[in-house]
Amino acid sequence: MGKRYFQCMGAERKYRNENGMDCLSFRIADDNAAGISISLWIGRNAMMTTALLLALLTGTVTGSGENMDLSGWVAMALDNSPAISSSEASLLSAEASFAGAESFLYPSLTATAGASRMWADSWSEEYGVVKVENDRYSAGLTLSQELLQSGGQNWLYRSASELTLLAVQADHQSTVLEVMRSVADSYYSVLEALQLKCSAETAHQRSLNQLQRTEQLYAIGAVTTLDLLQVQVQESADRLAVSRSSQRVLTAYTELYVAAGVDVAVCDLAIDTNAVLHPVSERAAESLSLDISRNPDLQAARFREKAAEKRYTASGRSYWPSLRASAGWSWQDGTLNNIDHMFDNDSYNVGLSLSWSIFDGFQRESGINSARASHLSAASARESMENSLEASVHSLKGNLLTDIQYYEDSKLMLEQAEERYRLSLSSYEIGALTLLELLDAQADLASAEANLVTAGVNALKTEASLLVQLGRPPRTGE
Known part of the structure; x- marks a missing residue:
């Protein structure tokens, strides 16, 4: 199909349609056919129709642009x-x-660390009320693996x-x-x-x-x-x-x-x-x-x-019951001065836990x-x-x-x-x-x-x- 040449004859009239929308009526003529009257509504929703009219005037719709076969259109749609x-x-x-x-x-691996200070009052026959302050530091790692859930x-x-x-x-x-x-x-x-x-x-x-x-x-x-x-x-x-x-x-x-x-x-x-x-x-x-x-x-x-x-x-x-295996390491002390020897004051544990929901x-x-x-x-x-x-x-x-x-x-x-x-x-x-x-x-x-x-x-x-x-x-x- 060859190129088609269109001529816009201008807006014939402006009117209000049955829905109360302002419209413009155009008349378009081409080299092979009689004139075509097209009405466009004015406003935000008219963008697509206006674009289509421009495409018609420039020949896009009639094949003056790049032509693609069905496979090309499908590939473009997939993208x-x-x-x-x-x-x-x-x-x-x-x-x-x-x-x-x-x-x-x-498995799940959980790390914990904590620091706390405790204030307490105690009674002594010799000193009376004694105020005591204690610091506590702790750290730990827990590794657990669910073996069988229900x-x-x-x-x-x-x-x-x-x-x-x-x-x-x-x-x-x-x-x-x-x-x-x-x-x-x-x-x-x-x-x-x-x-x-x-x-x-x-x-x-x-x-x-x-x-x-x-x-x-x-x-x-x-x-x-x-x-x-x-x-x-x-x-x-x-x-x-x-x-x-x-x-x-x-x-x-x-x-x-x-x-x-x-x-x-x-x-x-x-x-x-x-x-x-x-x-x-x-x-x-x-x-x-x-x-x-x-x-x-x-x-x-x-x-x-x-x-x-x-x-x-x-x-x-x-x-059915659930079975879980776990292993852990923990450390705690009242001071951080011996942090270099923390592994001399730590503990380890391994275990299996079985849980069963009765009701x-x-x-x-x-x-x-x-x-x-x-x-x-x-x-x-x-x-x-x-x-x-x-x-x-x-x-x-x-x-x-x-x-x-x-x-x-x-x-x-x-x-x-x-x-x-x-x-x-x-x-x-x-x-x-x-x-x-x-x-x-x-x-x-x-x-x-x-x-x-x-x-x-x-x-x-x-x-x-x-x-x-x-x-x-x-x-x-x-």
């Missing part, structure tokens, strides 16, 4: 998407939680935390696939809008040519006023279709910029219409395996179910019931997701086969419409066909062109959705 940034933050949090769950594997409860919690981390990793993969699908969907919407705009411009050019011929015939009295009005109405309708298709291009690019996480105000990118994918063949679609085991959402649900089961088992271990006010029972409910909920969520995915992928595959068949049929219908229009034009020129019949053939050709574009894009979108549901990235290149 800029806020959804992926949020998912990465959740992943870091899960990794930190797992590291915390492993802390029991390492019958291995800590190991079960570690396994549950690891499974939760795997679930969050699967969530991150799901987010990446969803961003890729969203970008592909928006990319195909832009492609559809551009191709429909091209089709509308072609249809308008046919109407314009027909109008010029009809006006010449009308000037010599070869056609009636009704015939001229019919052609004028058709040309006006096609001109309006061009204007609407231009607006759809603008809207489609907005959605693509949002999906890719880029700012339209500083972005000068467009899709590469020369690197466009085509729908897969019906045989290739039939051969697609509907194995949902790779779906990251399902994998995350399964990991969370296993994690909930581990926590439920761990909560039952709270009836805690039914806190254990409450924790067990809560963990059991969480396990049942996770199992239900996993089962529901499996059933939903099974139904979804079968439905999407059926839709894909239907879309591919309709795409192939649309090719044949376009060929038929082109041949009919060619024959109708020849018949009209020799007087064997009425003008109304020619206009009908012309409208059928425009409709067939639009149907082929829409059918191809629908097949590509359905294919992308199906691949993502199967846990596979959508196609971004041949």
Whole structure:
């Protein structure tokens, strides 16, 4: 697609819309199409719309900037998407939680030091009340290691935390696939809008040519006023279709910029219409395996179910005792003058401690019931997701086969419409066909062109959705 040259005709009028917002109405004309009226509201929320208008005026939306294929847009989205940034933050949090769950594997080392002074009064027969002051200095190190917490409860919690981390990793993969699908969907919407705009411009050019011929015939009295009005109405309708298709291009690019996480105000990118994918063949679609085991959402649900089961088992271990080993060194003295000989006045200790909670006010029972409910909920969520995915992928595959068949049929219908229009034009020129019949053939050709574009894009979108549901990235290149 070549460069497009736009001219802003200026603000036509300022008015207040039905929501009480001040608006400006602009009229834009280009070298190939009739004028387009665009209304902008004035205020802080108008920044995006104003930027889009500037992009339209400078040619960004119509492809005068750098062109990128689908793989380029996907790569940019993976770098800029806020959804992926949020998912990465959740992943870091899960990794930190797992590291915390492993802390029991390492011993704890505690250092202590203290200094105190004591004042006391004591009675003596010889001296009466005697005031006594004592200083006390101390230091110590304690090394302890948990050997077994409540019958291995800590190991079960570690396994549950690891499974939760795997679930969050699967969530991150799901987010990446969803961003890729969203970008592909928006990319195909832009492609559809551009191709429909091209089709509308072609249809308008046919109407314009027909109008010029009809006006010449009308000037010599070869056609009636009704015939001229019919052609004028058709040309006006096609001109309006061009204007609407231009607006759809603008809207489609907005959605693509949002999906890719880029700012339209500083972005000068467009899709590469020369690197466009085509729908897969019906045989290739039939051969697609509907194995949902790779779906990251399902994998995350399964990991969370296993994690909930581990926590439920761990909560039952709270009836068991805990075992801890410890070793320590300590020193204390009433003065610091002998600090050089502190190891002559120190002590060491080693020990094993066994603790067993006999009764805690039914806190254990409450924790067990809560963990059991969480396990049942996770199992239900996993089962529901499996059933939903099974139904979804079968439905999407059926839709894909239907879309591919309709795409192939649309090719044949376009060929038929082109041949009919060619024959109708020849018949009209020799007087064997009425003008109304020619206009009908012309409208059928425009409709067939639009149907082929829409059918191809629908097949590509359905294919992308199906691949993502199967846990596979959508196609971004041949």
